[in-house]
Each structure stands twice: as C-alpha cells, then as structure tokens.
Amino acid sequence: MADPCIFCSILAGQSPASVVHEDEHCLAFMTLRPIRSGAFLVIPKVHIDHFTDLPDDLAGHLLSVAQRYGRRLLDLTPAKRIGYVVHGFGVPHAHLNVVPQHDTFDIISARYVVVDGGAAYQVTESAVPAPTRIELDQMAAALRAEMQPAG
Template structure:
C-alpha cells in the first residue's frame, strides 16, 4: 500500500491524501461519479474503495468533505448501507444519519465558527438530487457567502395550507 501510494504521488500532483490513498482531482463530475462501483460513488467511499476526507465515522454512517463545496467546511453525511433517497430510508437509519449530522454540525461550529448552518437533503431529479445514495449536506454559513434562499418568503393561503395538511394526513383524497 505504501509503495503504491508513493508511486501515485510520483505520477503527478494530487489534491491530497485521503484515508491512506492519493487522490487525484477528477476532470469533471461525471468522472468522479464513474469511480463508484455499481454506479454509486458514495457506496465506494463507504467501503473504502474511493478516497474521501472523513470528518466522522461510525458503524452506521460516514461523513466526509464535499468535493464541490458550497462554502468552506461543506460536508456530506451518508448511511453506510445504500438507500436511494428518503423514501428508501427506514426510520432507524434516518435516526443514525441525523445523529451523525448533529455531531458534524457541532464539530463545524466548534472549529470553523460559522455564523449559521444549513442541513440540506435533495430527493429526486426535480429536487436536484445528483447522487442517488441518500445524503445530507451540512453547509456552514458565513456572512456574505452569497448563497441564496430558493424561495420567496411570503405567507401562503391558510385555506390551501389546511387543505394540503388534510390530504397529507389522509383526511381526504387529493382532488
């Protein structure tokens, strides 16, 4: 392993050493995603087959730095076992992921001192999910970081809100 690592370092510059592996910057997102066996780079990271800068690891979850960070300290938290999205996730695994996200959020607050923090989860192509292995983005927020809110902050129609709540709660069918 050490010999292989030295050989890779001699071949060219790498971004860094991750979990004992030399990591070369991918040319683009498609190249990065192709590194995962069975099409899932996050499964490859969880198995240790693909390098990552790990910030938290336990039996059920893994948290590592996002290679396409929105802000300084942007991390991803994943379950070690593959789940496509939130609809494929059981409650126990969701609890483990949220616990890990909380641990990572505290580490970020204590070390990077952001002004705030967002937890973000995208499900489905319409919601801009790009990697179909459930994950939560832990995004530190800093003053003037230029990240925008994707929606206008206006009050909704109370009757419509109540009607949708009834539909979600099963009190009536969607029209």
C-alpha cells in the same frame, strides 16, 4: 446496467474521501466542491436511493451525527448557522448535506450563479471552487478533534 454509485465506491475503499466520522451505520466525509469551507455529507452504509426510504432510526442517526459535527463546525468556522439539506439529486444514494452558512445564499449555491443576459441563470459544478485533498483532510481532522463519543 446502472452507473456505479460513487458513495458505495467510497464505502468500499475504492475511491478517496476525507473522513469526518465512521460508525457501523454511516460515514461522514468532506464535500469535494463546498459552497463554504467545512461542508460535509453524511451517508448511510446501506445503499438506499431516496432519503425518505431510510428507516426512521437510520435517518435519525444520520441527523444526530450531522448535528454533533455541525456544532463542531460552528466552533471552527465563521459560520453563523449550519444548514441541513436533503435534495435527492446528484448521487442516487441517500445523503444529508451539512452546510456552514455565512449568509442566506450559502444553502442554495447563489454565490456561484452565472447570469446570462439578465434573465437565465445556472450554477455549474466548475463554478464552485474545489479545495485540495490536503485541505479537505485538514478540515476533516479538525472536525474529528476533541469530539466525544455519542452518548
């Protein structure tokens, strides 16, 4: 039996999330271990493992939501750019990572690389700071504030 999907658990209301946006097709919520404050995910409400398996209109909708809130993120943070990443690992449920970028390395977690003997490197989840639920909820609320409905 496959492991339960944490994103499906969030969609079912069984696991907590700091929600940025919800509509009939998708949910956007704050990343638990963001590289920079404000990072969030946009997921489809239907469980599909690979982003490339999403119907084009649904993939476009996820990107449109990410774009709208990404613009808001630029107003709320000192980020210079917003990065969008689909890497397909971590959770077997299609998701779009929205990452505020202050510099080149924010998109690849290089701020948290651990060098071992000058040759090997790794980024472990424990190396990335975890904001509190209150901090995540506050950023989600700030992103939602003053947003106009899509049109």
